[in-house]
Amino acid sequence: MDCRTAQRVIVQPVSTTEDRAAARRHMLECPLCSAQEDAAVEEALGLRLSQLREPGHYLRLCLYIAGGLQTFLALPWIFGATPLWGPNGDTAIAHLTRDGVIGLVLGLIGIAVGMNPRLAYFALSVCGVLGSLQLVAFIADRSGDRVHPVFETIHVLSIIITVLVAIVAFPPRRRQ
Numbered sequence: 001m002d003c004r005t006a007q008r009v010i011v012q013p014v015s016t017t018e019d020r021a022a023a024r025r026h027m028l029e030c031p032l033c034s035a036q037e038d039a040a041v042e043e044a045l046g047l048r049l050s051q052l053r054e055p056g057h058y059l060r061l062c063l064y065i066a067g068g069l070q071t072f073l074a075l076p077w078i079f080g081a082t083p084l085w086g087p088n089g090d091t092a093i094a095h096l097t098r099d100g101v102i103g104l105v106l107g108l109i110g111i112a113v114g115m116n117p118r119l120a121y122f123a124l125s126v127c128g129v130l131g132s133l134q135l136v137a138f139i140a141d142r143s144g145d146r147v148h149p150v151f152e153t154i155h156v157l158s159i160i161i162t163v164l165v166a167i168v169a170f171p172p173r174r175r176q
Contacts, residue, residue: 067110074103
């Protein structure tokens with residue numbers, strides 16, 4: 001069997017079992033056919049894997065928005081300012097600075113993973129550490145009655161960013 005016939009038999013939806021077996025045998029043994037087959041398979045697999053690795057546009061947009069908002073809010077906190085709650089805020093400057101640094105890093109993680117989804121696996125561990133720090137600090141602040149729980153609701157952005165990064169790191173399986 002020649003190359004052209006073998007390729008035609010492989011592509012045809014209807015053919016005899018013997019013809020298909022002979023065509024496959026030819027495709028495996030012939031250096032030209034096997035090279036073409038390998039290139040086609042590699043191209044198809046590469047395209048499929050890149051589609052699986054890249055998150056959707058809406059997910060990336062959500063990462064940009066949540067990360068940008070978190071970064072925008074956290075920058076003044078680093079310097080002890082709370083523009084959203086006014087100058088009469090009763091939150092300690094040390095609390096704001098701590099939350100500002102954590103929020104800034106989480107916001108930048110959201111933006112970075114939106115730009116380059118391959119960073120999601122590493123970023124997820126950092127998000128976990130920062131989320132744990134924030135939880136421990138919240139429990140310590142609440143037990144000492146140093147902060148109002150309503151003020152802490154802004155940390156929902158940290159949870160949203162962590163969940164979005166986890167979705168990018170471990171995407172749900174798609175049906176084919």
